[in-house]
Amino acid sequence: MENALFDMDIAYRESLEKIFEYIEQKKYFRSRDELLKHNEVEIAEMLVDIRRRFDLQRMVVLFRALPKDISVDVFAELDNDDRIDIINIITDPEVKYIINELDFDDMIDVLEDLPANIVDKILDKTPKSERKLINNFLKYKEDSAGSLMTPEYINLRKNWTIEEALKHIKEVGLDSETIYTNYVLDGGRKLIGVISLRTLVVSPDNAIVSDLMHDDPVVCHVDDDQEEVSDLFTRYGYLAIPVVDNEFRLVGIVTVDDILDVIEEETTEDIERMGGVIDSANKDYLDMSVTHHVKARLPWLMLLMFSYFITGGIIDSFQEALSKVISLVIYMPMLMGTGGNSGSQSSTLVIRGMATGEIELGDVFKVIWKEIRVSIIVGLCLxxxxxxxxxxxxxxxxMVALTVCISMVFIVTIAKIIGATLPMFAKKIGMDPALMAGPMMASLTDMISLTTYFIMAGLLLNI
Amino acid sequence: MENALFDMDIAYRESLEKIFEYIEQKKYFRSRDELLKHNEVEIAEMLVDIRRRFDLQRMVVLFRALPKDISVDVFAELDNDDRIDIINIITDPEVKYIINELDFDDMIDVLEDLPANIVDKILDKTPKSERKLINNFLKYKEDSAGSLMTPEYINLRKNWTIEEALKHIKEVGLDSETIYTNYVLDGGRKLIGVISLRTLVVSPDNAIVSDLMHDDPVVCHVDDDQEEVSDLFTRYGYLAIPVVDNEFRLVGIVTVDDILDVIEEETTEDIERMGGVIDSANKDYLDMSVTHHVKARLPWLMLLMFSYFITGGIIDSFQEALSKVISLVIYMPMLMGTGGNSGSQSSTLVIRGMATGEIELGDVFKVIWKEIRVSIIVGLCLxxxxxxxxxxxxxxxxMVALTVCISMVFIVTIAKIIGATLPMFAKKIGMDPALMAGPMMASLTDMISLTTYFIMAGLLLNI
Incomplete structure (x- = not known):
């Protein structure tokens, strides 16, 4: 059966191949025309592909060949690294044009990553009031609600009629990030209600905003971490969430399209940490240099290797016993491996449960009790x-078999309890639980597995 | 510094404690009044908490005590398991009321999981045309675009003016899943364009729909997997995506609020598979029975244990050599552990890269070349x-040190190449790449690590 999505992918690939060919033949106009058959998201992806295949220069040549209005939309879709690289090559007037045409939140993203002197140059002719606003936004912590939000929302007066409200939206709607959720503020800019465009459109023209608005809206604080903000979106399914300061004044809004990117970023971070990779900084695998890859991987491997010095020490101290019953060595990898796998199952489930908000720190005894029962059944089967x-x-x-089997039950149980509680402990002391899964878990359970095994061997085999 | 979100959590907890107390004192009216201070999302969460703390009966008592209109909204927020349990307890008229008031996509979700005879009873008095539509929807594969979509979209005629279009939206808007994206169909119900409410609201009243609509919209096919659909949302940042059949006829739309749940589900599935857990079926950790936990964990542990029989066999065949240089045993865990960790780093990065669409199967040689360079640097440092x-x-x-060190470089390199390519191979043959990380990787690299180590020992130590 034909698949629409699949067809889209093929069309994309074919078009990209054509563009590559044109570029190789230095037919830049033809490649531009081929690019322009696509929407801004696909053009941005193709530019990145061009950079990977050829170089930054050729990507910029094609970027500059785009019609001005399209180039701004494409620029908004690029990653920040690509944006900065482009800005460093194109002329000042081009930079100013793009920056001014960007949505406010995209503009802040770009300015954040530029050196201060370039920012000053870009904001040179910007009106003082806007420059002040921009500078305020640049101060918000990275990954906070403040750094995600845009001030381009629509605010309505509570005593307006629906007709007046819709007229206002028609006037200012083009410059707003969203017109689908609108905000009602009091004289002191405090948020007193929200009203959706849907409510406005389906209500009678002469109804009053304050009668229809929702007056106890879900909000986030400007300093909230982006992960907390994205949890609110997942929980409530809203299209936009207002951001307030300590005095409950509305300072901006976060929209769901930006949250989809945040979710992808946060998931990547979690998965990478669980896999023992640090700080890929959400760069693409293929775009990361070998040095960057080494930096992202060596520290964990080094740390874990040191932990194996301890494991080695444990074996060393049982060396004499081992040399007497060398067949015990055969079952070492199995016991260590099963311990590691058992622990990582438990930590995976608990970390995910905490990430989706299902498991809380107060549940720790329920979790331990469940793990103990599961461990005994699993351990006995194995x-x-x-x-x-x-x-x-x-x-x-x-007796060797008995040593291995009794060790197995203990190892599975201890590994599962540690696997489940260590991430909870990490959360308790303010660390990311995801750091406690995978490699960290494996090296810890290795030590415990060996110690258990050797103690059990000492007891049962009299060695 | 005070944190708005944190305050919300405390208020929620306090309110929940009050409700628990009222229930213990059998003051159901008071607990209902306390519940009604919250919005539907929070009420649904509280009902689940009540079920966990007490039992299903008490949850249903409170659910039935809610005002009818609120009970429908709360029902829509519950998980399907809770929904089915409630339906099995409440009376037929109550069930019919709720089912009829639900949004179409939620109704389908519920009906899918009910036995056929109960569905027939519920649809008893439903008009024939609607029953036919419902039966069509029930036929779509689980986790396909068809199972996510709703037919409650707004369609406009291409020759309407903006004024006519807005009037139409005002009339039918209340019964639609979204009014923010509207669809233009030709006589044969083929999709010819989309137009956002934003465009309609900010455009002059006498403009014509076909002049303003976007006539090459991004679509998905009714059989596309939900993961492909959620990728489209992440890629384009849209609020809704139309679903078409083989003839490009519009059969429904998927909205972004449903996609947030899909992303959470798919991420959980990926993370669990990488952690060696199968088929938790997106049930909450605490709600899964011990038996369900055992079923989700034992198969992998068992399979991996069998793989350690091979590892044991490898050690066995080198037993004589080992007994000559027993100190070699000390470094076994370190080499196996480092091999496993190196492999899991690579597979994590590649699996995530494929999930976000950055790495494609054609990149396999680029990936291998990058892994080799990274491995050599990392291996030499260690x-x-x-x-x-x-x-x-x-x-x-x-010479023992040299044996360990040369083995280390080989082990890291082989583990990283396997870790990176195995998920790509899995994708190539149509398996989920996530299954190839974590435990699977660890047991495979264990075998390779030991074999490499023993061969190296044989060569360098003449044993």
């Missing part, structure tokens, strides 16, 4: 199979 | 430190 394998397939003494 | 540790701290012979 032990049962192992016992027969060790005795009948490997032809090792039953 | 080996350097290890050499000194083994010789000067552990006082082992330099």
């Amino acid at each position: 032990s049962f199979i192992n016992f027969f394998r060790i005795v009948y397939l490997d032809h090792n003494p039953p | 080996s350097f430190i290890n050499f000194f540790r083994i010789v000067y701290l552990d006082h082992n012979p330099p």
Whole structure:
């Protein structure tokens, strides 16, 4: 069966190949015309592909060849790294044109990453009041609600009729980030209500805004972390959420389209941390240099390697016992591996449960109790199979089998309890729980697995 | 500094504690009044908390005590499991009322999970045409665009003026899922354009729809997987995307609020698979029974344990060599652990890169080349430190140190190449790449690490 999305992908690929060919033949006008068959999102993606295939220069040549209004839309779709690189190449008037035409929140994103002297030059001829507003926005912490929001919202008066409100929206709507949610402020700019365009459109013309507005809106604080803001969107399914300061004055709004990017960023960060990668800074894999890759990976590997010095020490201190029953070594990887896997299952479930807001710190005893019951069942099942394998397939003494099997139950249980509680402990002390899964878990459970195994061997085999 | 979100959480907790107390004292009216101080999202969350703290019966008592219109909104916010449990308890007229008042897409979600005879009973008095539409929707595959969409969209005629269009929206807007994106169809119900309410509101009254509409809209196909649909939303930042059939006829629309839930579901599935957990079916950790937890975890642990039988076999065949140089055992966990961690870093980055659409199958050689360069640098750094540790701290012979260090470089390189390419291979053969990270990776790299180590020991130590 044909698939519409699939067809779109093929069309995109074919068009991109054509553009590559034109560029190789230095037919820039033809490649521009081919680019212009697409929308701004696809043009931006193609420019990035051109940069990867050729270089920054050729990407900029094509970017400058775009009609002015389209180039602004495309610029808004690019990553900040690409934006900064383009700005460093194009002329000052071009930069000013683009910056002025951008939506306010995109403009702030760009200005944040530029050196102060270039920002001053760009804002040179900007009216003083706007420059003050921009400077205020530049002060918000990265990844805070303040850094995500835009001041381009529509505010209505509470005593207006619907007709007056709609007339106002018609006038100022083009310059606003969204017109679908509108805000009602009192004299002191305090937020007193929100009203959706839907309500306005389906209500009688002579109704009054204050009678129809929702007067206890969900808000976020300007200093809230972007992850908290995106949780609000997931929880309530709104299109926009107002941002207030300490005095409940409305300072901006965050819209759902920006939140989709935040969710992608935060998910990448979580998954990478769980996989033992630090600080890819949301750069694309292929765009990261080898040095950047090394920096993102070596620290964790180094830290974990040091933890294996301890594991080595544990083995060393049992070396004599091991040399007496060398067959114990055969089951070491299995016990360590099963311990690690058990722990990572539990930490994965708990970290995800905390991320979606289902598990709270107060649930810690419920979680431990559940893990203990699960561990005993799982541990016994695995032990049962192992016992027969060790005795009948490997032809090792039953006491060795018993050592492995009893160790298994203990290891699974301890690993699962640690796997479940360590992320909760991390959250308690203000660390990211995701750091406690994966590699961190694996090296910790390795130590515990070996110690348990050797103690059990000492007890049961008298070595 | 005070934090608005934090205050909201405290207010929620306090209110919930009050409700728990009232329920314990059997003061149901008071607990209902306390519930009604919140919005529908919070009431739904509180009902789930009540069920967890007490039981289903008490949750249903409070649900039935809600005013009818609010109970429908709350019902729409509940998980499908809770919905079905409620339906099985309340009376038929109550069920019919709720089902009829639900948005179309929520109604389909509920009906999908009910036994056929109950669905027939509910749809008993529904007009034939609507019943036919419902039955069509029930046929779409789970997790397809068809199962996410709603037919409650607004369609406009292309020759209408803006004034006529707005008048039409005012009339039918209340019954539509969204009025912010509107659709223009030809006589055969083929989609010929989309127009946003924003465009309509800011344009002159006498302009014509077909002149202002966007006539090459992004669409998805009714059979597309929900993950593909959510990628479109992330890519384009739209509020709604039209769903078409093979003849490009508009059959429904998907809205962004439903996509936020899809993203959460898909992320949970990916993260769980990477952590070696199968099929939690997006149930909450605390709501899953011990049996369900065992089912979600035992299969992977069992499968991986069998893979350790092979690892055990590898050690067994080198047993004689090991017993000669027992100190080699000390470095086994470190080499296996570092191999596993290196592999999981690479697979994490590649899986995430494929999920966000950055890495494609055609990039496989670029990826391998990057991994090789990164591996050599990382491997050499780790080996350097290890050499000194083994010789000067552990006082082992330099040849043992050399064995460990050369093995380390090979192990890191092989693990990283496998970690990066295995998920790509999985995608190529139509499997979920996320299944190839975490535990799967760890057990595979364990085997490779040990084999490399033992071969190297054989070559360098003549054992």
